[in-house]
Amino acid sequence: MNLPTPVGRQPHVAYLPPTGHHVVLGTAGTGKTVMAVLRALYLSDPGVQGSGKTLLVTYNNALVTYLNHLSNGASSALDIRTYGRFARGYLNDRGLMQGWNAIVKPNQRRSLVETAIRTTSKGYKPHTFFDRESGWFRDELSWITGMGINSEEEYLKAERLGRRTALNANLRSVVWKILEKYRELRDARGHQYDWDDIAMTVRDQLAIDGRSRLYRHVIIDEGQDLAPEEIRSLVEAIQPDGSVTFFGDYAQQIYGQGMSWRACGLMVRQTETFRDNYRNSTAIANVAIALSSQPFFGRTDELVPPVAPTAAGPKPTLVHCVSQEQEISVIQDAAKRLGSVGTVAVVARTWADADRACEGIQSNRLQSDKYFWNSAPGVYRTTYHSAKGLEFDAVLMPFCGADKVPLNDVVEALGNDDAAERESKLLYVALTRAKSDLLITYSGALTPLLPSTAGLFAEVSP
Ligand SMILES: Nc1ncnc2c1ncn2[C@@H]1O[C@H](COP(=O)(O)OP(=O)(O)OP(=O)(O)O)[C@@H](O)[C@H]1O
Numbered sequence: 001m002n003l004p005t006p007v008g009r010q011p012h013v014a015y016l017p018p019t020g021h022h023v024v025l026g027t028a029g030t031g032k033t034v035m036a037v038l039r040a041l042y043l044s045d046p047g048v049q050g051s052g053k054t055l056l057v058t059y060n061n062a063l064v065t066y067l068n069h070l071s072n073g074a075s076s077a078l079d080i081r082t083y084g085r086f087a088r089g090y091l092n093d094r095g096l097m098q099g100w101n102a103i104v105k106p107n108q109r110r111s112l113v114e115t116a117i118r119t120t121s122k123g124y125k126p127h128t129f130f131d132r133e134s135g136w137f138r139d140e141l142s143w144i145t146g147m148g149i150n151s152e153e154e155y156l157k158a159e160r161l162g163r164r165t166a167l168n169a170n171l172r173s174v175v176w177k178i179l180e181k182y183r184e185l186r187d188a189r190g191h192q193y194d195w196d197d198i199a200m201t202v203r204d205q206l207a208i209d210g211r212s213r214l215y216r217h218v219i220i221d222e223g224q225d226l227a228p229e230e231i232r233s234l235v236e237a238i239q240p241d242g243s244v245t246f247f248g249d250y251a252q253q254i255y256g257q258g259m260s261w262r263a264c265g266l267m268v269r270q271t272e273t274f275r276d277n278y279r280n281s282t283a284i285a286n287v288a289i290a291l292s293s294q295p296f297f298g299r300t301d302e303l304v305p306p307v308a309p310t311a312a313g314p315k316p317t318l319v320h321c322v323s324q325e326q327e328i329s330v331i332q333d334a335a336k337r338l339g340s341v342g343t344v345a346v347v348a349r350t351w352a353d354a355d356r357a358c359e360g361i362q363s364n365r366l367q368s369d370k371y372f373w374n375s376a377p378g379v380y381r382t383t384y385h386s387a388k389g390l391e392f393d394a395v396l397m398p399f400c401g402a403d404k405v406p407l408n409d410v411v412e413a414l415g416n417d418d419a420a421e422r423e424s425k426l427l428y429v430a431l432t433r434a435k436s437d438l439l440i441t442y443s444g445a446l447t448p449l450l451p452s453t454a455g456l457f458a459e460v461s462p
Contacts, residue, residue, distance in 0.1 A: 014038040018050030021266045022245045026274030028432035032247040036221040043217040044077040052216025059222040063389040104191035116181035135413030145196040146227025152176040199229040216242035223248035231264035281313025290451035296420040316438035318457035327441040339379040342393030346381045347430045354381040357398040384426040395434035405447040424449040
């Protein structure tokens with residue numbers, strides 16, 4: 001098995017009772033993923049009392065591959081899936097998936113939302129609200145659906161969790177009209193669902209499905225990035241004598257649903273907390289702690305304060321370059337040097353930037369759907385989003401100038417405050433992937449989202 005021996009609170013969590021709901025919170029590198037796998041192996045082991053078919057749900061296909069590697073060919077009683085794959089499979093089983101076209105693709109959704117905004121605006125006097133980036137509307141529609149909000153009345157009353165900008169009742173009514181128009185357009189094109197509202201249908205179907213449930217146990221890894229409606233559907237998908245175990249870290253929440261597990265049907269008296277970081281060196285953890293302590297990082301009830309580890313390692317390096325070309329050259333030199341002895345990830349905000357930073361050197365693109373886990377030394381390239389849950393000996397982060405982070409599109413769509421919160425959480429995800437070496441480059445001014453506390457970095461010029 002590729003799993004460490006559990007220590008501290010870990011064995012307690014891995015072998016929690018096989019019934020009821022459990023919530024385990026902890027910041028980066030505290031062993032949530034490895035304990036999620038250990039618990040999944042335990043609950044699916046036929047020799048264990050109360051065991052049964054188990055579903056381990058995680059964030060993307062890259063993590064499914066990683067979890068398969070960790071579980072090392074577990075029994076057929078364990079399924080490791082993304083939420084999307086679980087939902088699609090269940091609805092297919094119910095005869096409700098009419099092929100691939102059933103789920104609208106993100107670019108089609110974008111264009112349908114834009115049409116819905118234009119069409120709806122015609123019913124109103126000209127208003128700047130309709131000039132907002134369509135990204136804002138797409139995000140708001142995802143939020144409404146992910147929260148499981150079913151009517152305009154419910155939306156008008158809803159607390160806008162995870163949203164920093166207020167929205168008055170009149171504007172909410174307009175958004176609701178846009179949502180209805182979008183759904184009408186989508187149905188007319190023959191798409192039954194998008195990735196946000198598929199969970200609502202799963203719940204509706206589970207409510208009328210009299211058959212016995214396939215899974216006795218569900219374990220959720222990276223739970224902070226599932227929408228409340230997705231979690232509710234998983235809670236409802238287990239057998240009555242089974243269990244749900246939710247592992248999450250609100251410091252790494254990257255889609256801003258602002259959910260609380262309490263609102264997701266999880267009935268827990270007390271949460272378990274992991275505090276010891278087994279991945280990052282102290283110097284890297286100090287950067288993560290300083291980053292998460294900044295006022296715009298956001299707070300939720302469930303945020304667990306990170307506790308610094310004691311592992312030795314060099315201070316992270318911050319390199320001020322004169323141009324992006326120079327950044328690429330610094331990143332490539334470091335990648336070649338470190339990639340011959342360990343795993344190195346070049347992690348950028350967008351795929352275009354990750355590809356650009358690695359142009360001309362040997363590197364593997366960690367695309368979530370085409371990726372096979374390989375822990376051999378080498379250079380990998382990926383984005384902040386796709387690096388989630390993974391770890392590398394060294395992480396190299398190019399293009400951390402103020403003109404690149406936060407991403408302009410996100411600022412335009414969501415405004416400064418929401419953008420600062422989301423993008424700093426992404427930075428947090430990216431830099432906590434590093435076990436011992438972290439190198440960040442920028443040209444122009446440094447992004448204001450990185451902490452400026454003296455002494456955190458070794459600051460150099462090439
Ligand atoms: N008891 C332990 N002994 C040794 N190493 C451990 C132990 N627990 C976890 N680790 C190691 O610590 C690292 C981080 O673990 P893991 O990936 O499970 O953390 P995580 O909480 O899921 O992190 P993140 O949320 O940042 O993805 C892994 O390399 C894991 O093998």
